[in-house]
Amino acid sequence: MFTSLIDKLEKEEILTQEEFSELIKNRTKEDEEYAAKKARSIADSIFANKIYLRGLIEFTNYCKNDCFYCGIRCSNKQADRYRLSLEEIMSCCENGYKLGFRTFVLQGGEDPWFTDALMIDIIKSIRAAYPDCAITLSIGEKSEESYRAYFAAGADRYLLRHETATDAHYRKLHPENLSLENRKNCLHTLKKIGFQTGCGFMVGSPFQTTDDIARDLLFIHELKPQMVGIGPFIPHAQTPFADKVAGTLQDTLFLLSLIRIMEKNVLLPATTALATIDANGREKGILSGANVVMPNLSPLGVRKKYTLYDGKVCTGDEAAECKMCLERRLKSIGYETVVSRGDYSYRDYS
Numbered sequence: 001m002f003t004s005l006i007d008k009l010e011k012e013e014i015l016t017q018e019e020f021s022e023l024i025k026n027r028t029k030e031d032e033e034y035a036a037k038k039a040r041s042i043a044d045s046i047f048a049n050k051i052y053l054r055g056l057i058e059f060t061n062y063c064k065n066d067c068f069y070c071g072i073r074c075s076n077k078q079a080d081r082y083r084l085s086l087e088e089i090m091s092c093c094e095n096g097y098k099l100g101f102r103t104f105v106l107q108g109g110e111d112p113w114f115t116d117a118l119m120i121d122i123i124k125s126i127r128a129a130y131p132d133c134a135i136t137l138s139i140g141e142k143s144e145e146s147y148r149a150y151f152a153a154g155a156d157r158y159l160l161r162h163e164t165a166t167d168a169h170y171r172k173l174h175p176e177n178l179s180l181e182n183r184k185n186c187l188h189t190l191k192k193i194g195f196q197t198g199c200g201f202m203v204g205s206p207f208q209t210t211d212d213i214a215r216d217l218l219f220i221h222e223l224k225p226q227m228v229g230i231g232p233f234i235p236h237a238q239t240p241f242a243d244k245v246a247g248t249l250q251d252t253l254f255l256l257s258l259i260r261i262m263e264k265n266v267l268l269p270a271t272t273a274l275a276t277i278d279a280n281g282r283e284k285g286i287l288s289g290a291n292v293v294m295p296n297l298s299p300l301g302v303r304k305k306y307t308l309y310d311g312k313v314c315t316g317d318e319a320a321e322c323k324m325c326l327e328r329r330l331k332s333i334g335y336e337t338v339v340s341r342g343d344y345s346y347r348d349y350s
């Protein structure tokens with residue numbers, strides 16, 4: 001048993017790379033339960049039984065990048081491409097606002113059609129119509145100047161998963177024009193500008209080793225993001241990784257717990273990918289330390305087109321149905337969603 005290492009992580013908020021590797025590699029079922037219990041009790045003491053809601057608007061599946069794992073990579077000629085107009089995006093927000101969403105997450109591929117001027121127009125329009133809502137962007141790697149312009153226009157948060165903190169591994173997941181160095185620079189820039197920033201990685205991505213995951217945890221500790229997004233890798237049939245195996249539920253849950261124990265206040269979603277590999281994945285994620293869910297607000301007509309991986313759940317339900325379904329699921333484990341922005345809190349955990 002590694003309960004002493006888990007206790008050490010709780011107290012010192014970091015382990016060495018060797019300790020993380022040892023813990024991840026050789027943990028027992030009892031360790032997983034011990035970590036989940038500790039993680040949940042930390043989350044309960046900070047957020048009580050409240051789960052934050054984020055409304056995800058997948059506004060373009062065009063992407064200039066060619067990441068080997070992703071279903072909307074530019075080489076996938078079979079992807080059915082779409083873009084939402086400003087009016088369509090605003091109508092997603094309107095629908096979401098009525099349902100109680102106070103954070104809108106604009107996520108898309110890296111699509112040059114959405115110039116900075118257009119993004120700024122979208123951000124300002126949402127900011128003006130919903131001054132009490134948080135605006136989160138998840139649109140990839142941009143220049144510092146662009147990031148500053150989005151922030152000035154009213155965006156509050158930015159999600160940019162680092163994908164892997166190991167250079168050699170990064171190169172196995174991405175074409176040559178993408179680099180871990182640039183990815184990390186973007187994250188540091190976003191934090192410097194004042195965005196609540198989220199990094200993260202896929203669990204069980206091809207070629208990932210336990211040491212890679214240990215380095216991911218060390219990177220998270222170093223960056224101190226306000227949000228961390230992790231979910232299992234799931235193969236997509238029209239990518240070079242079509243035949244790779246998916247990440248596991250068990251690994252994802254254990255890592256969610258370790259991240260909660262290490263970064264106590266962090267905003268940690270139970271992701272759609274997790275719900276995709278297990279029928280009760282989101283509930284299990286919450287019980288392992290997650291405190292955020294991100295239902296989809298995209299129009300039904302485009303839902304199935306935003307497929308980063310195969311089998312994605314919740315592509316056939318209206319946002320209202322999805323929210324009700326989620327609330328019923330959360331209630332069954334003693335949790336409920338709140339109507340609030342759900343910002344990061346710097347309050348000391350004790």
Ligand code: 5AD
Nearest residue numbers: 069070161232233234235273308309
């Ligand atoms: N399986 C799971 N997650 C994926 N992502 C992209 N492709 C996949 C896949 N096949 C994740 C990446 C990206 C986020 C938006 O979705 O981590 O940053």
Ligand code: FES
Nearest residue numbers: 314317322325326
């Ligand atoms: Fe979307 Fe259940 S949460 S259908």
